[in-house]
Amino acid sequence: MEGTVVNLEEGAxxxxxxxxxxxxxxxxxxxxxxxxxxFNAHLASRPLTAAELTLFLASMAxxxxxxxxxxxxxAGRLSDEILxxxxxxxxxxxxxxxxxxxxxxxxxxxxxxxxxxRSFAAYLGISAPEVEARSNACASAVALGDALHTWxxxxxxxxxxxxxxxxxxxxxKEFMAWHDVFLKFPQYRFSRxxxxxxxxxxxxVHEPDHIHHTKTCVSRYLDVLPGHGALLREGAERYLDLYxxxxxxxxxxxxx
Ligand SMILES: [Fe+2]
Ligand SMILES: [Fe+2]
Numbered sequence: 180m181e182g183t184v185v186n187l188e189e190g191a192x193x194x195x196x197x198x199x200x201x202x203x204x205x206x207x208x209x210x211x212x213x214x215x216x217x218f219n220a221h222l223a224s225r226p227l228t229a230a231e232l233t234l235f236l237a238s239m240a241x242x243x244x245x246x247x248x249x250x251x252x253x254a255g256r257l258s259d260e261i262l263x264x265x266x267x268x269x270x271x272x273x274x275x276x277x278x279x280x281x282x283x284x285x286x287x288x289x290x291x292x293x294x295x296x297r298s299f300a301a302y303l304g305i306s307a308p309e310v311e312a313r314s315n316a317c318a319s320a321v322a323l324g325d326a327l328h329t330w331x332x333x334x335x336x337x338x339x340x341x342x343x344x345x346x347x348x349x350x351x352k353e354f355m356a357w358h359d360v361f362l363k364f365p366q367y368r369f370s371r372x373x374x375x376x377x378x379x380x381x382x383x384v385h386e387p388d389h390i391h392h393t394k395t396c397v398s399r400y401l402d403v404l405p406g407h408g409a410l411l412r413e414g415a416e417r418y419l420d421l422y423x424x425x426x427x428x429x430x431x432x433x434x435x
Contacts, residue, residue: 211419214426215349219356221434226364229304231433236300237315238429241324246346247293249331251280253339257400260336264403272403275396276343279389282381295378302375303367317432319425326421330414337407340400341414347386347393349422354382 227235258273265272285291297307313321330342358379361367369376401408 211345211349211423211426212352214423214430215352215356218426218430218434219353219360221430222356223360223363224434226366227433232300232303233305233309233315234317234432235429236296236303236305236310237312238317238320238425240296240310241313241316242320242327242425243296244324245328245331247280247283247291249327249339250276250283250343253331253336253343254280256336257340261400261403272396272399275392275399276340278392279343279347282385282389289377289381292378292381295381298375299378302369302373317425317428319421319428323418323421323425326417330417334414335407335410337400337404337410338414338417340397341411341416342418343414344393344397344411345415345418345422347389349419350382351386351390354379354386358383 254273254277257276258270261272262269281287282289283292285294289295297310300310301307309315316324327342327346331339334342361369361376361379362371369379371380397411401411
């Protein structure tokens with residue numbers, strides 16, 4: 180994807196410039212995307228058993244538990260930080276994050292993404308209580324989910340925006356792969372038109388827009404607050420560290 184190069188002010192940190200693709204790039208550099216790629220390759224090699232599906236879906240639920248509220252809160256915090264500096268245009272920057280929250284809250288074209296995920300799981304024979312149980316999730320998914328709760332709400336806005344940007348960068352790659360994997364094996368009984376497949380179909384359609392909006396958001400945010408680049412990158416890296424652990428753990432528990 181093409182990157183928006185954002186020049187940071189002199190002394191703003193090592194490198195003196197930040198390309199949004201550094202957030203994508205840091206996926207590779209820190210191994211998070213490699214861990215996801217390994218997991219996805221194994222996921223495409225055979226259908227999961229019911230116990231493995233429970234572990235996978237419960238882990239994704241624990242990981243994402245606080246993201247929906249978190250990104251809505253980030254959109255508001257972002258607007259509050261920018262508005263004093265850009266009174267007439269500040270809302271536009273928070274709106275890029277709000278746009279992703281609108282999908283999550285089911286305000287555009289589907290029910291909430293939590294409902295989509297639970298109905299997807301139910302079709303696979305995994306009940307909502309089984310998906311909700313933290314005890315069914317891997318430990319690092321629980322840890323990442325808990326960290327996200329704090330990061331979106333209590334860390335500085337730039338840090339939280341870095342977390343969000345990295346999360347969009349990884350989620351587009353998750354859903355592109357999972358969309359194909361769950362259509363591939365007849366044991367899953369999905370077709371593109373299966374109503375319960377909407378969980379993957381909606382993300383397959385909308386995640387590319389999210390990453391595009393996030394790139395624009397980060398670029399415009401750093402135009403206003405160029406000194407916040409290092410904090411933004413720190414947020415992205417903290418997220419990617421735990422994300423890598425989570426997919427390494429899931430891959431080990433399911434495929435090793
Ligand atoms: Fe979602
Ligand atoms: Fe997204």
